[in-house]
Amino acid sequence: MTTAPILIIDDDATFNAVLVRAFVRRGMPARGVTSPDEARAVIRQAAPELVVLDLNLAGTSGLTLIPELLAARQDCRIVVLTGYASIATAVEAIKLGAMQYLAKPVEIDAILAALEDATPEIEGAITAEPMSVSRLEWEHIQRILQANEGNISATARALQMHRRTLQRKLGKRPSPFAPLAGGS
Amino acid sequence: MTTAPILIIDDDATFNAVLVRAFVRRGMPARGVTSPDEARAVIRQAAPELVVLDLNLAGTSGLTLIPELLAARQDCRIVVLTGYASIATAVEAIKLGAMQYLAKPVEIDAILAALEDATPEIEGAITAEPMSVSRLEWEHIQRILQANEGNISATARALQMHRRTLQRKLGKRPSPFAPLAGGS
DNA sequence: ACGCGGCTGCGGCATTTTGTCGCGTGCGAC
């Protein structure tokens, strides 16, 4: 049984909080930290079994924490998250011992599934409907937009999309979400 | 040390031949095959220590060969190549035991380096460019596609996009990799 | 004050990319 709470290491305070909440709500105690040092402190106190690790910790790579986590607890299960995904880092992360590597935006369920994946009992039900491409896009755009303090031009550049297109996208409310009729 | 030649598994005959040649020219005997079955045949005869595996083998995933290769020879070192890089498949490949995951186009030297260098280095900073929307989309699609075992129709349904559109997107091989403008 | 550079919103196209249909094929189940 997990004694120590799930450790969430992510410098994005908002996202971090959301994650912690989501876990707690599911009956899984979680502890969020936003810096490698905080993380180390927690690790020393009580090595967690489950960890959600953001790769981009205020400039430094969360990758370096993986060995430390594993050193503290061999059966530690780590899921690496990142908003700046790259194949290279993904490969690194897995080789270092992470269980999964997911790109933000990601659904809580996906993280849970990844974390529990090792446990055959748990039904990994992929049934959870994946976000539609448009939804994913929307979330991503919002994230970057926020990172750019609402600056549309900057966001467009960061996303390598046309400012005009971004404007148009933003102008449209993502309201109509086809509930995928057919109920079945 | 290596008794069996390097095994090149890639359905792209041309590229395959190029690779084999490149290896041979460097004094490393290589054997090229273009189908999973051929590969299995070779493996049964003489399990190779070094393998270059293309992920996209005429529709089927080369991923399935990884366990077989490892079963045949535990110290088998596999480098996965792919023209359609995605984080999802990269993670899978590494988890299955591949040593490296490289995206085509790739230089022979990179493959060699990957085959010989077993020790990855933990590099620090991550390139912080957010993924372009198209890249994000690509990653997402790959993930779902994998979750659906390559079933295009099912994936399209899950993503709530038209099968035709998905086909078209998948058909477009180009690297969704953006030039990573500017840098920060 | 004035010019400069950056951001925003928006009006038009010309291009691309989609949504949709339909057709033919292969495969496994009944």
Place this chain on the structure above:
DNA sequence: GTCGCACGCGACAAAATGCCGCAGCCGCGT
């Protein structure tokens, strides 16, 4: 054999996007 399902692909209209340009606002250095 027939049915259901998946695949690949051609065709074409509808929508989205890329790419102009223009005008208004702001903050800034001269």
